Amino acid sequence: MGAVKKNNAAVPVQPNPQCPSGPKTDRAHDQMLRTDGQAAACCNCNAGAPAAVLMIFLACILVGTAREVRDRPRDLAFLAFAYADLAALFLCLRRAERLPREPSPEEGAEERRRLQLVVWALSGALSCAFAYRVSLIMPPVLVVAVWIMTSSVVVVGFFVLVL
Template sequence: MATALGSPKEEQQCRIGGGGGGGAVQAIAMLGATAVTAQAAYRARRVPWDLTFVLFAYATLGLLFLCLSMYERLPPPEQEEENGDDDDDDGAVVRRRLKMAVWALSTALSVAFAWRVAAVMPAPALKAAVWGMTSTVVVAGFYVLFVYRPAAISSYSELDTCKEEETLPKLNQIL
């Protein structure tokens, strides 16, 4: 299979993170989150519920980053079919489990933050608004990850951002 980028290795690097720079961005993001968490944990050290919230949010965010990076490293579904990896569709099972983990972790973070924000809202209507927005985000996330299937896209490779010339006509067709 010939590609505009040259080798399949170059295409995979482009898909995973622009030549390997994605890992550095994630590491910097986690270092920033660690610094902010350490500062917040220090300030909350005398209030157990606040400290628990800070540590829960940090652990959940770390797990979310881990699941997302694992998902990004999976080959596209079409590539699994081309390589003959049809043993009970293990790639699809892993992909589905990682999607479930990402949704569960993002839901847990959303609910935790909504709980904290709603606790400081002065009016019941504002508390209801916070919970309503959080519920909308959770349900929309579930819909996008598990229910919605775009019909106009025939394969993941057509939406590969590294193939801009091939992608733009397909995206214009969708819009």
């Protein structure tokens, strides 16, 4: 590894013992330091942290919004559906990221195909749910435009993700 200057003194960059050893792809990543001069945790160990923070943030928003709409069951159902769909979408995307890039035919090709189909279905359902909510407040001409755009996004997404 190299050394990084800190306060005009060279501090050697040491790998994090908790991280699996493997080829490093980002040279700048090796140079990240905490305040104590030790190497920061590698991306493989902390890869789920941003998603977890986002889900906690969304859960706080869900709780706050659920209090406001607790007397309107349709709004509460939409809110619960959107949050559950988004959480499932994040989980599927996270699982897809962990699959090898070039799987052998017996190893992960079928699972990758299933995940692509599930991601498409979840994103399509979320798009349709939002289009429905938007169409409730639009004039009829714009409702048609919203549904045309939503259906084109879902169809193009099917061709891009699944086919």
